[in-house]
Amino acid sequence: MANAPIPMIAGNWKMNLFHNDGHALANDIAEKMLGRVGPSVDVAICPPLTLTGSICAFLSATPLRVGAQDCSPLQTGAHTGDISAEMIANLGCACCIVGHSERRRDHGETNQVVHAKAESVQRTRMTAIICIGETEAERNAGKTLEVVTKQLQESVPEGSGSANAVIAYEPVWAIGTGRTPTNAEIAEVHQHIRDLLFEMFDYDGYAIRILYGGSVNEKNANEILRVPHVNGALVGGASLKADTFWQIIEAVPKPSEVSAPVRVKA
Numbered sequence: 001m002a003n004a005p006i007p008m009i010a011g012n013w014k015m016n017l018f019h020n021d022g023h024a025l026a027n028d029i030a031e032k033m034l035g036r037v038g039p040s041v042d043v044a045i046c047p048p049l050t051l052t053g054s055i056c057a058f059l060s061a062t063p064l065r066v067g068a069q070d071c072s073p074l075q076t077g078a079h080t081g082d083i084s085a086e087m088i089a090n091l092g093c094a095c096c097i098v099g100h101s102e103r104r105r106d107h108g109e110t111n112q113v114v115h116a117k118a119e120s121v122q123r124t125r126m127t128a129i130i131c132i133g134e135t136e137a138e139r140n141a142g143k144t145l146e147v148v149t150k151q152l153q154e155s156v157p158e159g160s161g162s163a164n165a166v167i168a169y170e171p172v173w174a175i176g177t178g179r180t181p182t183n184a185e186i187a188e189v190h191q192h193i194r195d196l197l198f199e200m201f202d203y204d205g206y207a208i209r210i211l212y213g214g215s216v217n218e219k220n221a222n223e224i225l226r227v228p229h230v231n232g233a234l235v236g237g238a239s240l241k242a243d244t245f246w247q248i249i250e251a252v253p254k255p256s257e258v259s260a261p262v263r264v265k266a
Ligand code: 13P
Pocket: 012, 100, 170, 174, 175, 176, 177, 178, 213, 214, 215, 216, 234, 235, 236, 237, 238
């Protein structure tokens, strides 16, 4: 059994929180992290862009990382309202979410756009958190693995690896609904993603983190984070309160509790 990757818990604040509440939340989580004793875990928060610069500045000396929720695929120029990955990196961000299903839904983002965004994130040396996941209709039609395969193969750039890419499997129907797949369903998809990453990136495919996202909370985190090939969580609603987000971080298993069998290439 190879060493499992260090788990990651990322909070996606989406379009929530103004200055005071956002700063207080970031501060609370950073304080808890400074006093934490427990298994290694990378923790990131992804505030709305209005707060990113100021939160990056005051968290710079703490282990809490800051990410963005989206970026333009373009580097510079006449693109009113857009923000490039370079600008986000320049604020001090460590990572940027791309291809979230809400962006795919609200802004018609295709796998090709997501691929271009991930590449621009990786050019800056930030980590791209690349989101994929099936809709409820696709799951009911038995197409989950087919959909996830196409999204992964078309959205993840060739130059990806464990140093610059994280995959987030977020079933669209589980986001913000309080519904989650069964552990067996999560295990099936994460194993499938792991196999695809192995095909695409050889043994480094085993070190690329695969996060689960969709209605993760302080009650179900313990079980979900122990599903094989679940290397952490991308958390929405439950990341907006320090207590619930912290309980999810505390639910991260010790390396000895994680089973993630590695295949050998024929
Ligand atoms: P919820 O945790 O609110 O379901 O959101 C998940 C998500 O979309 C994280 O990116």
